[in-house]
Amino acid sequence: MKDFIIVGSGLSGSCLAYRLERLGRSFVVFNDHSQEASKVAGGLMNPVVLKRFTLAAKADEQLETAIEFYSGMEEHLGKKFLNPLEIYRRFSSVEEQNNWFLAADNKRLAPFLETELVPQVNEHIQGQHAFGKVLKTYRINLRYLLDSYSNHLQEKGMLKNDTFDYGGLSINESGVDYKGIKAKNIIFCEGFGLLKNPYFNYLPLRGNKGEYIYIKAPGLNLEVSVKSSVFIIPVEEDTYAVGATYSNTDKTPNPTAAAREELLEKLRNLISIDFEVIDQAAAIRPTTIDRRPLIGRHPRYSSLFTCNGFGSRGILIAPSISEELLNFINEGKPLDPDTNISRFTKKWHKES
Ligand SMILES: Cc1cc2nc3c(=O)[nH]c(=O)nc-3n(C[C@H](O)[C@H](O)[C@H](O)COP(=O)(O)OP(=O)(O)OC[C@H]3O[C@@H](n4cnc5c(N)ncnc54)[C@H](O)[C@@H]3O)c2cc1C
DSSP states (O other), rough: OOOEEEEEOHHHHHHHHHHHHHHHHEEEEESSSSOOHHSSSSSSEEEEETTTEOOOHHHHHHHHHHHHHHOOOHHHHHOOEEEEEEEEEEEESSSHHHHHHHTTTTTTTTBBBBBSSSSSSSBBBBOOOOOOEEOOEEEEEEHHHHHHHHHHHHTTTTTOOOOOOOGEEEEEETTTEEEEEEEEEEEEGGGGGGGGGTTTTOBBBBBBEEEEEEETTTTTOOOOOEEESSSSHHHHHEEEEEEEOOOOSOOOSSSOOHHHHHHHHHHHBBBBSSSSSEEEEEEEEOOOOOOOOOEOOSSTTTTTTEEEEOOTHHHHHHHHHHHHHHHHHHOOOOOOOTBGGGGHHHHHHHHH
């Protein structure tokens, strides 16, 4: 009898698995490659919403937890994937500059917004109204983190590279049985794949498609990330990720010509140097109707849980949310009502 089965080893499932490992709990993880949000993510960990200059909910507390968590994971795996990365916001008007200063007067935002503006970040980055630097920002090479952690689980025989077949799950008084694997609890972490889960697909997971292009721009020599209408993010020598797009209508996983054109147009307005597009990637963000995560216990089956709805800020929130869910399961500590899926129990009653 295992303590847990985890379905999905994107950011959500991997953070939970790592926490369980540290707690000495037994578990097995199932993962396929049907969803790629964590692998496609730009990897930015930034507590400030750069469209409106506000702080994401609980972002200041979550940032501290996240830095400690990912540093611990690095040490555990003997790999380096968390690095500080400066982010500059390009202002498109004097009004935006003023809004930046107004935001910086706010006590919670002040530690994150540099009030001394920079006239230029790089000779090839265009900008008429200066740039504001966001403080305490990082980039995680998420693909590297997830691959490293999967290899680690694989070596320990704790990862099954298989699609979880919901029809193979039976629920009993002592927990669950999945094709002979017995466990006290099962946590579903399928990202946008939750829509195929017959136990939790009543939850209002909307999904929002995001795309990046990757460019080679020798001579740009940009060592920081710049946000205008898109982000440009240095990923390797002379290579940059440019994105992302947002689409609520297209829920297909493939890259599109329309997104590529949109990103190219925005990029040409940002950099004044030749570049070559070398790749493009797309995935669906697990966004929710109220922009809050979806975590908690199934309304009927007490051994079934979900950890989902990370939206566009998974890197920042996953370490805190995974801790909150495990404290709830293991110690009975209450969940935050804003993230608890119990806020949708009425919907479940209506649909079941
Ligand atoms: C273009 C883009 C850019 C982004 N940039 C950032 C960023 O810079 N910073 C940030 O914080 N966030 C970013 N995000 C958001 C972030 O990627 C997500 O919040 C987060 O990765 C979601 O993680 P997840 O584990 O919930 O889902 P996923 O990463 O989708 O993982 C779910 C996993 O479950 C597996 N799975 C599903 N169903 C099954 C099944 N039946 N059996 C077995 N396995 C299954 C999937 O294959 C997948 O491996 C971005 C997202 C996109 C799309």
